[in-house]
Amino acid sequence: MTYREMSGAALDGELRAVRQRHQELSTRGLSLDMTRGKPCAEQLDLANGILSCVGPAEIAAASSDPRNYGGLDGLPEAKRLFADYMGVGNDEILVAGNSSLALMYDSLVRAWLFGVPGSPRPWGKLDKVKFVCPSPGYDRHFAICESLGIEMIVVDMNGDGPDMDAVERLTAADDSIKGIWCVPRYSNPTGVTFSATVVDRLSSMRAAPDFRIYWDDAYAVHHLDDDPQPLPSIVDACKKAGNPDRPLLFGSTSKISFAGAGVAVMAASTANLKDQMRHMGMQTIGPDKINQLRHVRFFRDMAGIEAHMKKHAAIIRPKFASVRASFEANVSGTGIAALSQPRGGYFFSMDGLPGTAARTVALAAEAGVKLTPAGSTFPLGRDPQDRNLRLAPTLPGLPEIEQAMEIICNSVRLAALEKLCA
Numbered sequence: 001m002t003y004r005e006m007s008g009a010a011l012d013g014e015l016r017a018v019r020q021r022h023q024e025l026s027t028r029g030l031s032l033d034m035t036r037g038k039p040c041a042e043q044l045d046l047a048n049g050i051l052s053c054v055g056p057a058e059i060a061a062a063s064s065d066p067r068n069y070g071g072l073d074g075l076p077e078a079k080r081l082f083a084d085y086m087g088v089g090n091d092e093i094l095v096a097g098n099s100s101l102a103l104m105y106d107s108l109v110r111a112w113l114f115g116v117p118g119s120p121r122p123w124g125k126l127d128k129v130k131f132v133c134p135s136p137g138y139d140r141h142f143a144i145c146e147s148l149g150i151e152m153i154v155v156d157m158n159g160d161g162p163d164m165d166a167v168e169r170l171t172a173a174d175d176s177i178k179g180i181w182c183v184p185r186y187s188n189p190t191g192v193t194f195s196a197t198v199v200d201r202l203s204s205m206r207a208a209p210d211f212r213i214y215w216d217d218a219y220a221v222h223h224l225d226d227d228p229q230p231l232p233s234i235v236d237a238c239k240k241a242g243n244p245d246r247p248l249l250f251g252s253t254s255k256i257s258f259a260g261a262g263v264a265v266m267a268a269s270t271a272n273l274k275d276q277m278r279h280m281g282m283q284t285i286g287p288d289k290i291n292q293l294r295h296v297r298f299f300r301d302m303a304g305i306e307a308h309m310k311k312h313a314a315i316i317r318p319k320f321a322s323v324r325a326s327f328e329a330n331v332s333g334t335g336i337a338a339l340s341q342p343r344g345g346y347f348f349s350m351d352g353l354p355g356t357a358a359r360t361v362a363l364a365a366e367a368g369v370k371l372t373p374a375g376s377t378f379p380l381g382r383d384p385q386d387r388n389l390r391l392a393p394t395l396p397g398l399p400e401i402e403q404a405m406e407i408i409c410n411s412v413r414l415a416a417l418e419k420l421c422a
């Protein structure tokens with residue numbers, strides 16, 4: 001029986017029992033963390049070969065000397081590998097340092113200072129700049145906009161991508177909307193992969209001439225099962241729609257090799273890349289090409305990356321399964337919350353009853369489980385319904401996940417019961 005179907009007396013009894021359980025769980029003195037979308041040590045160990053696969057012989061065999069200055073757009077063999085990875089041509093990719101977030105930040109700040117190809121003026125010189133922010137979404141995207149004073153317009157994240165009726169309506173009517181944040185595959189945190197229709201509509205919709213899609217393909221090869229969800233090429237779709245400069249693609253090996261010492265890439269039209277590199281050339285003489293060479297030697301090709309990611313999936317699949325099993329056993333029957341069904345990526349997204357997310361996070365903390373603060377998955381940290389939670393199961397071990405989930409499920413129930421019985 002769901003909570004909605006229970007009588008008032010039955011709900012009061014349930015509240016007493018769940019509160020009692022909360023008190024018992026709180027006396028265990030646990031300290032568990034489900035906040036961090038980080039790979040665990042076992043995943044990182046898979047790439048340890050990177051540490052020893054490049055020595056003087058490999059450096060001598062490289063297409064250009066990776067020890068020296070230069071190669072602003074990356075080592076040629078790294079460009080070939082990552083052009084394949086991003087599904088673009090060799091002249092549509094640049095390979096940079098260790099963080100795609102840094103590339104996103106830099107490209108947005110450059111747009112702010114100098115504009116992008118097609119901009120009448122630098123974005124920072126306009127009265128107003130707005131971004132469409134499908135939500136729940138990635139807090140660090142929203143933080144970049146917040147830091148620059150960009151107004152964020154929330155649109156719903158549906159099961160097949162952003163609510164495109166809303167996106168099209170907004171961008172057609174307002175040229176101060178300059179961008180949209182997209183995590184198109186195994187989205188953070190909902191796990192959604194954009195449908196072909198959404199990709200087509202994003203490519204062809206009416207928008208400002210200097211509108212850009214920030215296409216953060218952070219989880220391009222991070223499948224949990226053997227049947228990856230297809231994602232059509234945004235680059236091809238935008239070319240076909242006559243908007244070749246619209247998409248800016250980002251990716252990295254942060255969750256393939258090492259999260260702090262991987263390789264990040266940006267893909268875009270040649271006009272966009274030329275513009276980026278003009279400014280990048282002021283910032284640096286070139287990236288760390290030795291690390292790029294390490295990645296090329298270790299993975300070799302896309303088949304190498306894909307085989308490696310199967311090993312990641314084997315490590316984290318049981319963790320995702322444990323979260324799901326605990327939710328099914330303890331919450332789904334009550335009808336008070338829905339858990340996403342990710343087939344890849346790093347997160348679960350849970351929607352509880354409106355007005356309960358912050359309370360759930362506080363209750364879980366009392367019982368020793370740290371959760372991502374409620375609201376983080378929305379611009380300015382404000383979830384209008386106070387209902388969304390993000391769970392990150394990759395870093396803790398299985399026993400910790402089981403313990404944490406028992407507490408999280410009980411906290412979700414207690415927060416809902418407090419509301420229903422109030």
Ligand SMILES: Cc1ncc(COP(=O)(O)O)c(C=O)c1O
Binds near residue numbers: 101102218259
């Ligand atoms: C959607 C998304 N983009 C980017 C990043 C960070 O990427 P990087 O390590 O390449 O800076 C993350 C990390 O969690 C992420 O979830």
